[in-house]
Amino acid sequence: MYLVTLTDFLQQVVSGIASGGVYASLALALVLIYRAMDVANFAQGEMAMFSTFISYTLITSFNLPFYVVFPVTIAIAFAGGVVIERIMIRPFEGKSVITLVVVTLALFYLTNGMAGLIFGYILKSFPSPFSSAPISFGGIFVTVQDVGVLGVCLVILGLVYVFFRFTKVGLAMRAAALYPESSRLVGVRVSWMLALGWGLASAVGATAGMMIAPITFLDPYFMQPILLFAFAAAVLGGIESPLGAVIGGLTVGVLLALVGSYLPAGQNLRLPFALVIIVAVLLFRPAGFLGQATVRRV
Amino acid sequence: MALLELNEVQASYGSIRALHGVSLKVEEGSIVALLGANGAGKTTTLRAISGMVRASGEIRFAGHDIAGRQPEDVARLGIAHVPSGRGTMTQLTVWENLQMGAYIRRDRDRIKADYERTMRYFPWIRSRKDQVAATLSGGEQQMLAIARALMLNPKLLLLDEPSLGLAPIVIRDIFEIVKAINRDDGTTILVVEQNANLALRAAERAYVLEVGRVTLSGSSAELAGNESIRKSYLGD
Ligand SMILES: Nc1ncnc2c1ncn2[C@@H]1O[C@H](COP(=O)(O)OP(=O)(O)O)[C@@H](O)[C@H]1O
Numbered sequence: 125m126y127l128v129t130l131t132d133f134l135q136q137v138v139s140g141i142a143s144g145g146v147y148a149s150l151a152l153a154l155v156l157i158y159r160a161m162d163v164a165n166f167a168q169g170e171m172a173m174f175s176t177f178i179s180y181t182l183i184t185s186f187n188l189p190f191y192v193v194f195p196v197t198i199a200i201a202f203a204g205g206v207v208i209e210r211i212m213i214r215p216f217e218g219k220s221v222i223t224l225v226v227v228t229l230a231l232f233y234l235t236n237g238m239a240g241l242i243f244g245y246i247l248k249s250f251p252s253p254f255s256s257a258p259i260s261f262g263g264i265f266v267t268v269q270d271v272g273v274l275g276v277c278l279v280i281l282g283l284v285y286v287f288f289r290f291t292k293v294g295l296a297m298r299a300a301a302l303y304p305e306s307s308r309l310v311g312v313r314v315s316w317m318l319a320l321g322w323g324l325a326s327a328v329g330a331t332a333g334m335m336i337a338p339i340t341f342l343d344p345y346f347m348q349p350i351l352l353f354a355f356a357a358a359v360l361g362g363i364e365s366p367l368g369a370v371i372g373g374l375t376v377g378v379l380l381a382l383v384g385s386y387l388p389a390g391q392n393l394r395l396p397f398a399l400v401i402i403v404a405v406l407l408f409r410p411a412g413f414l415g416q417a418t419v420r421r422v
Numbered sequence: 423m424a425l426l427e428l429n430e431v432q433a434s435y436g437s438i439r440a441l442h443g444v445s446l447k448v449e450e451g452s453i454v455a456l457l458g459a460n461g462a463g464k465t466t467t468l469r470a471i472s473g474m475v476r477a478s479g480e481i482r483f484a485g486h487d488i489a490g491r492q493p494e495d496v497a498r499l500g501i502a503h504v505p506s507g508r509g510t511m512t513q514l515t516v517w518e519n520l521q522m523g524a525y526i527r528r529d530r531d532r533i534k535a536d537y538e539r540t541m542r543y544f545p546w547i548r549s550r551k552d553q554v555a556a557t558l559s560g561g562e563q564q565m566l567a568i569a570r571a572l573m574l575n576p577k578l579l580l581l582d583e584p585s586l587g588l589a590p591i592v593i594r595d596i597f598e599i600v601k602a603i604n605r606d607d608g609t610t611i612l613v614v615e616q617n618a619n620l621a622l623r624a625a626e627r628a629y630v631l632e633v634g635r636v637t638l639s640g641s642s643a644e645l646a647g648n649e650s651i652r653k654s655y656l657g658d
């Protein structure tokens with residue numbers, strides 16, 4: 125009896141880590157934009173939803189295999205993110221935080237409405253690129269799906285890390301986000317770096333959408349709870365820390381899986397629980413796990 | 423011929439005018455000092471040159487009128503601006519700060535050569551490349567800021583109060599290096615200072631700003647002998 129419970133528990137943990145990879149990806153998207161603009165992009169989830177619909181269309185209407193659809197969608201999402209920044213955010217660059225929040229909220233409703241108009245509101249089942257066959261790791265069964273989702277998310281997160289850590293443009297994007305004035309003085313086109321950041325965030329978000337859609341089904345609202353989970357992850361990790369977003373994402377994934385399966389009516393408690401995480405972190409440790417209270421010398 | 427020439431340059435912050443028509447010349451290969459009390463408009467003059475503040479009037483640099491250009495484009499013409507407060511990218515490493523200095527350049531071999539040249543002035547940087555810049559002392563950060571500017575291989579170097587907040591001995595080192603950069607590499611330098619003593623010793627010419635206007639100019643020797651300068655800026 126004890127063993128069964130432990131196995132069950134571990135299985136929940138593993139599948140929580142897999143969804144955690146998805147939350148981590150979307151949380152990273154939020155962090156990327158937050159670092160560059162000091163504003164959470166409330167439309168991040170909706171942009172990911174729209175990208176996922178594009179991939180759905182490519183799969184179902186054009187009969188393309190997933191391994192083609194995945195990179196194509198990411199490229200489209202990247203371009204879309206850049207274009208959205210140029211059109212909707214650029215006119216408001218340097219404006220107050222509240223202005224930018226309103227703009228991202230407008231983008232939220234605009235994207236949601238357009239998705240409804242173009243793709244409809246009927247729930248669609250998104251074909252999974254991975255089988256749901258279980259594989260056993262020493263008595264714990266995990267699905268190929270779980271392993272695949274986590275693997276894809278980790279690869280994308282790793283690529284983002286390598287880009288920021290080891291490329292010249294990645295370095296310039298970091299510098300532009302933290303030190304816009306100094307960066308302009310050495311010739312960095314800071315405004316374009318922001319557009320690139322939006323493209324990157326959108327691409328990472330699209331990965332999250334395509335990975336979670338087979339599990340949740342697809343409609344114009346399907347990313348909204350995921351966005352809340354990603355917010356919880358980003359806040360928990362420290363809203364300015366990319367590594368924090370990943371750790372926060374995996375943690376939130378596990379916690380939500382446990383809440384979902386062990387508390388009575390747990391599935392319905394996941395959203396309120398994510399809100400509790402957000403409020404608790406903001407109250408007791410606003411910098412999260414890895415965020416530093418940044419000291420600004422004036 | 424003057425490498426840099428400002429003609430009746432005006433600049434404002436919102437409705438407050440900070441520069442009321444500043445004119446000055448910086449000859450190629452020279453060091454020129456811009457002196458003046460706090461709030462006189464020295465920083466604003468440098469910011470007007472590098473495009474960080476919107477300016478009207480004429481700013482000629484190496485044959486281009488650069489008034490109103492964006493800082494990104496001004497940097498590409500070969501003007502490196504070490505801002506007041508150093509503009510250290512504190513969360514990045516020393517090496518990353520230097521890399522950012524060479525951001526607009528593509529010529530790898532030349533960048534390498536400029537790195538070696540820069541390290542002649544700041545040999546201590548070599549062994550501390552991987553340190554986060556925030557862990558450097560104020561004087562080291564000022565030197566790093568100048569090193570970062572040199573990585574652009576600039577024709578014109580703008581220095582905004584490099585002595586600010588530093589110990590006298592460090593200030594002396596920094597001014598020696600500034601002079602060496604001018605002497606050995608022929609880099610033209612426009613340096614802003616409140617410390618007129620120091621600046622007049624390094625520079626060939628100087629301009630004195632008062633509330634957004636040039637009120638005095640001349641060779642450093644002339645200005646150092648000028649009665650009102652001695653009273654206002656040299657602490658006599
Ligand atoms: N960002 C700003 N906003 C509004 N006024 C400013 C700003 N920066 C400088 N000023 C004003 O412009 C004038 C010139 O300032 P500044 O160029 O910084 O002087 P200095 O460098 O000679 O001390 C001052 O009156 C100052 O108060």
Ligand SMILES: [Mg+2]
Binds near residue numbers: 464465466506583
């Ligand atoms: Mg100043």
